[in-house]
Every structure is written in C-alpha cells, then in structure tokens.
Amino acid sequence: xxxxxxxxxxxxxxxxxxxxxxxxxxxxxxxxxxxxxxxxxxxxxxxxxxxxxxxxxxxxxxxxxxxxxxxxxxxxxxxxxxxxxxxxxxxxxxxxxxxxxxxxxxxxxxxxxxxxxxxxxxxxxxxxxxxxxxxxxxxxxxxxxxxxxxxxxxxxxxxxxxxxxxxxxxxxxxxxxxxxxxxxxxxx
Numbered sequence: 001x002x003x004x005x006x007x008x009x010x011x012x013x014x015x016x017x018x019x020x021x022x023x024x025x026x027x028x029x030x031x032x033x034x035x036x037x038x039x040x041x042x043x044x045x046x047x048x049x050x051x052x053x054x055x056x057x058x059x060x061x062x063x064x065x066x067x068x069x070x071x072x073x074x075x076x077x078x079x080x081x082x083x084x085x086x087x088x089x090x091x092x093x094x095x096x097x098x099x100x101x102x103x104x105x106x107x108x109x110x111x112x113x114x115x116x117x118x119x120x121x122x123x124x125x126x127x128x129x130x131x132x133x134x135x136x137x138x139x140x141x142x143x144x145x146x147x148x149x150x151x152x153x154x155x156x157x158x159x160x161x162x163x164x165x166x167x168x169x170x171x172x173x174x175x176x177x178x179x180x181x182x183x184x185x186x187x188x
Contacts, residue, residue: 027080031125040125046081047128048096049177051114052106054136059160059181060104063151064144066173074153074167075175077103078128096131104152105142109135119176130180157181 014034022030022037029042041047052060066073079099082090093111101107114130144150155163160181164174179186 038123038125041080044082046092047078047126048081048092048099049076049078049117049128049130050096050100050108050111050133051076051130051180052100052104052108052133052136053157054106054154057157058154059157060100060106060136061153061155061178062103062142062144063153063172065149069173071171071173073173073175074164074178076177076180078177079103081129092129093131096129096133100133101139101142103142103144103148103150105138105140106133106136107139108133109137130177 014036017034020032022032024030024042027042027045029040031038031040054060060077062075062077063072064075065071077100079095079102081092081095093113097108097111110133112132112134114132116127116129118124118127142150142152160178164178164182168174
C-alpha cells in the first residue's frame, strides 16, 4: 500500500463488506467477503503443530498421504483442536500432547507454546499454535488413528537438509512448517 494513500483500509480490502458463507462442510467453510474468497475451519476448530526434538537432537516428523496434494507429505506432527462435539472447548496444549502421542508414539515431558502462526493467509484464515515438545519418551508405535496411515520419522537435525532434498526427489510434498528446521540454514 502506498503510504500517501489516505483511503480507509476497508476501501482496499473489503473489510466493511459482509461475510458470505458459500459452502460449509464438517471441517471447513468457504467464504466470500467482497472480492475475497477464502477458506476457514468450521465450528471454531483450531490446529496445533508440534516441533518435537529428542535428547539426541533428532526431530520427530510424520509422513502421510494428503488427498489435496495427491501424494505423501513430510510434516511436523499436528492435529485439530476441538474437532469433536464432546471436546469443543479442548485445551490446545492438551490436544497437542494427545496428537503427538497418537501420531508418533512419543509422549512429551515438556510442552512449550511458541505462538500462533498463519500458514497461507491469502487463502486460508486458519491459524495454528506451535508447540515445542521436549523430554520425549517413546510410549507406543504411533501411526495415528482411524485411517491416517502415518509413518513416523526420526531424523537427525544436522541432516535435515539432505533428508528434505531426498524426500523431494522421491516425490514427497514438504510441509511449509519444515521451514522451522531449515530457516537458519536458508539465511547462510
């Protein structure tokens, strides 16, 4: 935006226009506000993402098939918060701990909230709360629930760039949140 432009923000971004629900499913809602079309989570559902690093400096990742991408994706463990009627007011930290254990089989002794982030703010209103999990103990196999088909990966942080390159070469998608692991290296 030009700093000399004195028009109100609503003239630029349609923020004064009503929000129209175009379609609503069980988990997502498509909306329009003025010229903008975007997607949001339905029913106030939130997301938690977990950066889990063990005592030997290995990061715990998940590999799972993602229908919108049509292929497997390498990701930080994550899950929905308040996605069932019986847990609509679920605590985000408890949901993050639950999802870490369900997906990876690791239980965190410490779960530290890093903050709230938005991964694709031009198209999706969803945010996620990032947690750093430490003091990890392997308590199960992981793999997720129902039909998630999650493969648990334990990768040395010192080798993350090579692994990401190998996964790309093998045809896997790479979740944007892996930038938390690559970020400092990208600036070198």
